[in-house]
Amino acid sequence: MEKLRKKTVFLLDMDGTIYLGDELIDGAKEFLDTIRESGKRYIFLTNNSSKNKEIYVEKLNKLGIGANKEEIFTSGEATTMYLNGKKPGARIYLLGTQALEEEFEREGFILERQRHRDIDYVVLGFDTTLTYEKLWGACEYISQGVEYIATHPDFNCPLANNKFMPDAGAMAAFIEASTGKTPKVIGKPNKEIVESIISKYNLDKDDMVMVGDRLYTDIKTGENAGITSVLVYSGETKEDDYARSEIRADYVFDSVKDMVRLLKSQDIDNLAFG
Ligand SMILES: [Mg+2]
Numbered sequence: 001m002e003k004l005r006k007k008t009v010f011l012l013d014m015d016g017t018i019y020l021g022d023e024l025i026d027g028a029k030e031f032l033d034t035i036r037e038s039g040k041r042y043i044f045l046t047n048n049s050s051k052n053k054e055i056y057v058e059k060l061n062k063l064g065i066g067a068n069k070e071e072i073f074t075s076g077e078a079t080t081m082y083l084n085g086k087k088p089g090a091r092i093y094l095l096g097t098q099a100l101e102e103e104f105e106r107e108g109f110i111l112e113r114q115r116h117r118d119i120d121y122v123v124l125g126f127d128t129t130l131t132y133e134k135l136w137g138a139c140e141y142i143s144q145g146v147e148y149i150a151t152h153p154d155f156n157c158p159l160a161n162n163k164f165m166p167d168a169g170a171m172a173a174f175i176e177a178s179t180g181k182t183p184k185v186i187g188k189p190n191k192e193i194v195e196s197i198i199s200k201y202n203l204d205k206d207d208m209v210m211v212g213d214r215l216y217t218d219i220k221t222g223e224n225a226g227i228t229s230v231l232v233y234s235g236e237t238k239e240d241d242y243a244r245s246e247i248r249a250d251y252v253f254d255s256v257k258d259m260v261r262l263l264k265s266q267d268i269d270n271l272a273f274g
Contacts, residue, residue: 007040008041009209010041010211013217019059023063049126091111100126143178151187154187211229
């Protein structure tokens with residue numbers, strides 16, 4: 001626990017960790033306030049590449065959490081950073097929402113919407129505006145050998161009342177059935193998303209901790225990126241699931257509420273020794 005108390009940068013999953021659908025998880029606000037009051041920071045980390053940051057800021061604000069755009073990092077942003085490191089201004093055939101298209105154009109990429117063009121990458125996001133035409137074009141480019149990237153691997157996106165929407169991973173399964181190819185994935189659980197955050201905010205791995213409710217995305221991210229991980233039981237994963245899983249978290253709490261005391265006790269240490 002001593003190690004965890006010393007962490008200064010909290011990468012936070014949102015759904016299942018901070019809120020559940022449209023409700024704040026008990027103690028989440030106190031948890032965030034405590035991080036801030038201790039002079040530490042948090043960054044909300046989402047694999048959802050269908051929405052822009054303003055939507056998350058609005059949602060968090062509505063739940064009583066004062067967040068700004070700088071505190072939100074999406075798999076879409078991680079993907080633009082990754083591609084900017086490889087080929088700035090690349091020509092991209094993008095399967096994504098208008099919000100994601102705008103993000104790519106803002107970052108200087110050229111979006112090619114036609115088939116049979118000379119392009120550098122096919123990028124698959126959580127495209128809630130997906131059409132057969134778009135899938136066909138993507139399959140064609142990918143089978144011709146164009147490099148293929150996906151913002152994140154989730155098969156389903158959770159909604160309130162145990163409902164869900166098919167997500168980018170399900171679209172990738174369609175493309176794989178047609179082409180036999182799988183994408184390079186940037187979002188959780190891959191280290192690329194953490195590397196993008198480190199470079200954007202100029203952070204040190206040793207200071208960071210990933211907190212989330214999903215084993216195969218959030219906790220696996222910690223393992224892949226070599227950062228400390230905290231599993232919370234407030235969302236998808238229950239104690240039974242964790243007992244059966246091979247994915248191990250460094251720390252486990254019922255919810256972020258239980259981390260408040262730990263963080264506050266560090267303040268006491270600071271007062272005592274500082
Ligand atoms: Mg979650």
